[in-house]
Amino acid sequence: MQSEADLRAVWEEYWDAHYADDRRARRLRAVATDYPVKRGIVVSYPDLLDAGMSERELRTRPDRTLGMGVETFESFVRDLDLDDVWDRSFDVMILHVDDLPGGFKPFDSNLMGHLNELVQLEVTIHGAPERISDLMEAAFVCTTGHVTRIHQPGRRRRDIGHCPECGDPVYLEERESLFAEIQRVQVSGDGFDRLTAILGGRRWKGLSLGEGDTGVINAVPRADFREDSTHGSAYLDVLHLEVEEDLPF
Numbered sequence: 171m172q173s174e175a176d177l178r179a180v181w182e183e184y185w186d187a188h189y190a191d192d193r194r195a196r197r198l199r200a201v202a203t204d205y206p207v208k209r210g211i212v213v214s215y216p217d218l219l220d221a222g223m224s225e226r227e228l229r230t231r232p233d234r235t236l237g238m239g240v241e242t243f244e245s246f247v248r249d250l251d252l253d254d255v256w257d258r259s260f261d262v263m264i265l266h267v268d269d270l271p272g273g274f275k276p277f278d279s280n281l282m283g284h285l286n287e288l289v290q291l292e293v294t295i296h297g298a299p300e301r302i303s304d305l306m307e308a309a310f311v312c313t314t315g316h317v318t319r320i321h322q323p324g325r326r327r328r329d330i331g332h333c334p335e336c337g338d339p340v341y342l343e344e345r346e347s348l349f350a351e352i353q354r355v356q357v358s359g360d361g362f363d364r365l366t367a368i369l370g371g372r373r374w375k376g377l378s379l380g381e382g383d384t385g386v387i388n389a390v391p392r393a394d395f396r397e398d399s400t401h402g403s404a405y406l407d408v409l410h411l412e413v414e415e416d417l418p419f
Contacts, residue, residue, distance in 0.1 A: 172227050177235065181242035183221040184213075189246075202247035205256040205263065206306050206348055210370075212410075213239065213265045228267075229274075232288040232390055236265045261321040262306045262350075264370055268410045270388050281362045281404065285391050288409075291359050293367070295383040295413075299353040304370060309346030312338040317346060326394070355379055357387070357406065367406040377413065385413040 172180075189195045201208045213236075219225060228235050244260045267288065274290040305327060310318045312333035318340065320328050333340050352370040367387065388410040393402030 171231070172224050174238070176222070177227075177238040178242055180218070180222045181239050182246070184218055184223075184239075185242060185246040187217065187221065189250075198243075198247065199250075199252060201263065202250070202252055202256065203254045205260060206350060209260075209262060209306075209350065210264045210266055211243075213267050215267055215269045215271075217269075218267075229288050232267075233286060236267075239265050258307075258319070259321050261323045264409070266409045267388055270410075274388075281365075281391050282393075285393055285404075288388065288390055290386060290388050291406075292386055293357040293359045293384065295379050295381065295385070296356040296358065296364060297381055299355040299369065299379050301351055301353055304350045304352045305347060306350050307348040309343045309348075310340040311343040311346065312336060312340045314338055317343070362404075365404060365406055367408050367411075369408050369411065377411070379413065383413050385411055387411045 185198075189198055197211060201211055215228070218228065223235070240260055240263050243263065247255055270290050274288075305322050308320045308322055308327065308329075310320065310330055310333075312318075312335075314333070314336050316333050316335045316338075318330060318334060320330060322328055329342075330340060332338060350370075352368060354366050354368050356364050357367045358364055367389065387406065387408050389406040389408045391404060392407050393404050395402040
């Protein structure tokens with residue numbers, strides 16, 4: 171396993187190289203200043219490997235690996251001395267990993283055997299995507315009027331019971347909170363049927379999905395456990411999707 175210091179060094183080298191490309195630099199600056207309206211950046215898998223990333227590390231520990239990418243992105247953009255950089259955490263930024271090689275992850279039809287790993291899957295789309303809201307930063311307000319903002323990385327809401335300033339009970343104030351539009355769609359593939367795929371962090375402009383379309387997704391299979399149940403609902407946290415007509419073969 172790569173150490174935290176090694177991961178940080180890889181990402182620092184990656185962002186330096188990323189910013190040296192004018193087109194990529196524009197996107198990086200846009201996220202830095204327009205976040206959370208813009209919160210997704212495409213990350214090249216081969217470029218990460220060139221910067222020293224362990225292939226196994228990215229495959230088996232994508233949350234740890236990509237989490238360090240977000241952490242170093244924040245440090246990087248603050249050192250650029252840009253105007254109007256987002257002044258709070260970038261915790262809900264999403265890194266969309268693309269350019270995975272064919273056969274990236276040997277898949278044995280046991281999706282549960284690959285929970286929280288980065289996989290590449292051939293899928294069939296069922297129905298049109300559904301647009302839903304994604305709570306990114308919750309604003310909790312107490313009766314005294316104190317506002318406490320809590321970023322919401324991941325799919326499970328982070329709550330606070332009482333105001334950290336005065337101890338009074340709090341409630342979620344939607345009008346003060348930050349939301350994004352994401353999409354979800356049902357997909358099936360080898361060994362799984364009708365799983366929800368979450369398309370977050372990008373608007374997926376120009377991507378038209380419909381019944382029976384096929385494509386390839388780079389995703390992290392997850393299971394959402396509610397309360398004290400041992401049964402979790404599986405879903406796919408999609409980082410990249412290409413429909414068949416867009417594939418280069």
